[in-house]
Amino acid sequence: MNTVRKSASRHAQHYRDLVKAYGSPLLVLDPVTVRTQYRELKRALPEVAFFYAVKSLPFTGILRCLADMGSNFDLASSGEVRLMQTLKISARRTIHTHPIKHDDDIRTALRFGCTTFVVDNTDELLKFRPYRRRVGLLVRLCFRSPAAVVDLSRKFGCSAAEAGKLLSLAAGLGIHVKGLCFHVGSQCRDAHRQVEAIDACHTLIRQHHATGAAPISMLDIGGGFPIAYDGAEVDLNAYCAPIRDALARLPVHVRVIAEPGRIISGPAMTSITTVIGKARRDGMNWYYLDDGVYGAFSGQIYDQVRYPLEVFSDAPGRFPSVLAGPTCDSIDIIAEGVGLPELQIGDMVAGHMMGAYTAASATDFNLRPKAKIVVLDRGTEWARTAGRRPLYGVNHPRLAMPGRHPRRKTAGR
Numbered sequence: 001m002n003t004v005r006k007s008a009s010r011h012a013q014h015y016r017d018l019v020k021a022y023g024s025p026l027l028v029l030d031p032v033t034v035r036t037q038y039r040e041l042k043r044a045l046p047e048v049a050f051f052y053a054v055k056s057l058p059f060t061g062i063l064r065c066l067a068d069m070g071s072n073f074d075l076a077s078s079g080e081v082r083l084m085q086t087l088k089i090s091a092r093r094t095i096h097t098h099p100i101k102h103d104d105d106i107r108t109a110l111r112f113g114c115t116t117f118v119v120d121n122t123d124e125l126l127k128f129r130p131y132r133r134r135v136g137l138l139v140r141l142c143f144r145s146p147a148a149v150v151d152l153s154r155k156f157g158c159s160a161a162e163a164g165k166l167l168s169l170a171a172g173l174g175i176h177v178k179g180l181c182f183h184v185g186s187q188c189r190d191a192h193r194q195v196e197a198i199d200a201c202h203t204l205i206r207q208h209h210a211t212g213a214a215p216i217s218m219l220d221i222g223g224g225f226p227i228a229y230d231g232a233e234v235d236l237n238a239y240c241a242p243i244r245d246a247l248a249r250l251p252v253h254v255r256v257i258a259e260p261g262r263i264i265s266g267p268a269m270t271s272i273t274t275v276i277g278k279a280r281r282d283g284m285n286w287y288y289l290d291d292g293v294y295g296a297f298s299g300q301i302y303d304q305v306r307y308p309l310e311v312f313s314d315a316p317g318r319f320p321s322v323l324a325g326p327t328c329d330s331i332d333i334i335a336e337g338v339g340l341p342e343l344q345i346g347d348m349v350a351g352h353m354m355g356a357y358t359a360a361s362a363t364d365f366n367l368r369p370k371a372k373i374v375v376l377d378r379g380t381e382w383a384r385t386a387g388r389r390p391l392y393g394v395n396h397p398r399l400a401m402p403g404r405h406p407r408r409k410t411a412g413r
Contacts, residue, residue, distance in 0.1 A: 002306045002335040003231060012312035012348040015272045018374060019348070024274040025291035025371040027359055029057075031065040032376075033268040038069055041225065041260055044240035047247065051095055053223055053261025054080045056356040061375035062265060063087055074259040078108040085112055097181070097220070097259065099140050099156045103127060110134055118181055118220075120158045125166055128175050136178040137170065138220055139163045141204075143184050143197040157182060160204050167208055179218025179255075180204065186262065186303075187226045191242045194221060198246040205251065218255045221247075225263040229305050229353055236263075262356035269355030271296050271307070271371065275347045276326065285321040287343050292325010292332040294365040296351070296358045300334065303357040309334075310350040313341040323349065327366045 018026055041050065051074040052066050058080060063073070067089055075081055076098040084094055091113025098105070099120040106117065110131060119125045120140040128135055142157025158166065163180065170177045180201045184193040198221060205216045221243070228234050247256055277288035293301050300306060309323070318339035325332035343349075362370045 003308045004338050005310045007312050009312050009314045015348045022374055026272040027371045027373045028270045029061050029375045030268050034062055034065050037264045040236055044236045049257045051259050053259045056261030057265035078105050081109050081112050120156055132175040136176045138179045138181040139166050141182045143182050179216055181220030183222030184224050186224050188224050191239055195242050195246045202250055220257045223259040223261050227263055227266045266353050266356035271351035271354045273349045275343050275345050288324050290326050291371050294327050295362045296371045297334050298361040299357045302361050307351045307354050312348055315341040
């Protein structure tokens with residue numbers, strides 16, 4: 001269930017100023033938080049090279065910020081490749097990690113200059129025969145994780161025995177396999193499964209080297225680093241300590257990389273929605289917002305998370321309530337049975353920790369416009385100062401997606 005914090009009405013003034021300037025609903029991206037999250041992860045895993053998982057939030061505001069910090073990028077589609085081209089990010093800073101690809105996906109990535117790809121089965125390996133002189137592959141292993149919120153190894157990855165066969169087949173075909181990779185799933189609350197996966201890959205690397213084959217020189221430990229949607233603090237350094245220990249046991253020539261997404265983008269974005277209607281139904285107060293699970297709250301369906309919410313009211317008491325989205329579908333419910341003060345049409349509701357897999361998976365069902373994204377370059381300062389205007393808004397060229405042309409006049413001016 002979503003947690004809901006009640007704050008005084010005056011604390012919504014900065015949100016009201018943004019809505020006045022840019023409309024509602026909004027998603028507000030704070031690059032200060034992006035930089036903080038990236039630095040904290042780098043301190044926790046100093047020997048690991050990071051490839052930000054573009055899929056979690058594929059918007060130029062965060063991508064430029066991370067590029068400036070030296071991050072690399074994990075791509076999973078031709079659309080993400082084109083986004084890198086638009087931003088003029090070097091292909092040398094990218095890898096393509098989708099285990100299943102159309103031939104056109106491979107050719108698009110190669111034309112861009114991305115040459116590292118992932119496979120997890122024989123049919124996928126054979127797709128690279130025409131490109132064997134141009135690529136270096138990673139074989140993805142499967143490590144099921146019942147503790148993960150989203151178990152990605154259910155869909156992708158092969159066993160260690162199958163990986164050995166793929167390595168032998170690749171060698172026979174003259175296809176270069178430079179490493180191994182895995183992803184133990186999203187929102188793992190302890191690092192036990194990551195450590196097991198690293199140790200299993202270590203064993204496979206040793207066995208492969210013992211055959212006299214070309215050495216495996218890379219290990220991609222995936223993502224899945226947790227963030228706290230429920231308010232419980234995550235000690236990232238403590239979480240990563242056993243991972244550091246396991247990585248220290250690897251041969252010194254093995255380069256270690258990771259694909260963080262949620263841990264960087266998740267805490268960096270806030271949703272701002274407006275109450276557009278209200279009703280009394282089945283003994284509860286229903287409040288209809290201008291965004292819902294078909295929009296930025298889509299992660300509650302696809303990503304199995306519940307975002308911490310904040311309402312702004314000086315009214316006393318809390319009453320059983322429902323927060324519903326704006327579409328005509330009855331599934332469009334954000335929170336049900338939560339205690340809320342009496343809200344009025346026009347009141348603001350904020351959703352926190354809403355950067356990862358929100359805007360990325362939003363739809364335009366009912367042909368409703370998606371939430372606009374506003375990027376702040378003074379994030380924490382703005383949060384303390386009511387009425388501070390963003391440095392640029394949704395129509396700024398830095399936020400334009402491929403195929404979408406920014407207006408000449410900046411929104412809100």
